[in-house]
Amino acid sequence: MLKNHRQHAKHSVKCAVITVSDTRTKETDKSGKLMIEFLESNGHMVLQYNIIPDEKTIIQETVKGVTSSSDVEAVLINGGTGISSRDVTVEAILPMFDKQIPGFGELFRMLSYQLxxxxxxxxxxxxxxxxxxxxxxxxxxxxxxxxxxxxKLILNELGHAVREVTKDLL
Incomplete structure (x- = not known):
């Protein structure tokens, strides 16, 4: 059954990458660059790349902007997910979700624990x-x-996830 789903997965997804950090610049953003490298080396396109401060309203405005773009199909955010008072990415985007995908966080924590x-x-x-x-x-x-x-997670399911979200749209 999974093979059938993956047969119809998008092979090239148009993405936006957002780094949330108060200190990183395009020169020092190793994690954002790594995301871009992974995406592009796997046939995906990065249409937008932003580095923004860990501020709730800026995160929400940026995510709203990229998710409003008809070109972007997926958004990958790194940073701001810890438990310090400055880490507000989760608080910013969680209320914006139309649907949550709890399995991602669960599997990420499991793999992070194990590996x-x-x-x-x-x-x-x-x-x-x-x-x-x-x-x-x-x-x-x-x-x-x-x-x-x-x-372990995103590249394996990115095309499949995009197809699932968009398959019933006009």
């Missing part, structure tokens, strides 16, 4: 959902977290 950081994975608030018929993945901002999310 990367052990019990510290419980502090991760990685989430995913659908906004305006666009898939939105939000990962921690560390290179290790981005690599894990991209290799």
């Amino acid at each position: 990367d950081i052990g019990s510290a994975s419980m502090l991760s608030r990685a989430i995913a959902g659908v906004i305006n018929n666009k898939i939105v993945f939000s990962t921690p901002g560390s290179r290790g977290a981005v690599e894990l999310a991209m290799e």
Whole structure:
């Protein structure tokens, strides 16, 4: 059954990448660049790339803008998912979700526990959902977290997820 679903998956997804950070620039944003490298080396297109501060209204405005674009099919966000007072990505995008995809965060934390950081994975608030018929993945901002999310989860299901969200649309 899964093979049938994947047969109809999009092979090239048009994406936006957003890095949420108070300190990173395009020169120092290793995680955002890594996301872009993974996407492009797997046949996907990155149409937009933004680095924005960890401010709730700016995150919401940016996500609203990219999910309103008719060109963008998926949004990948890194950063701002921790538990410090400055980490507000989750609070910003969670109320924007039309649908949540709880399995992403659950699987990310499980894999992070098993393969990367052990019990510290419980502090991760990685989430995913659908906004305006666009898939939105939000990962921690560390290179290790981005690599894990991209290799083990996002790249495996990106085309399938986009197809599922859009298959009933006109």
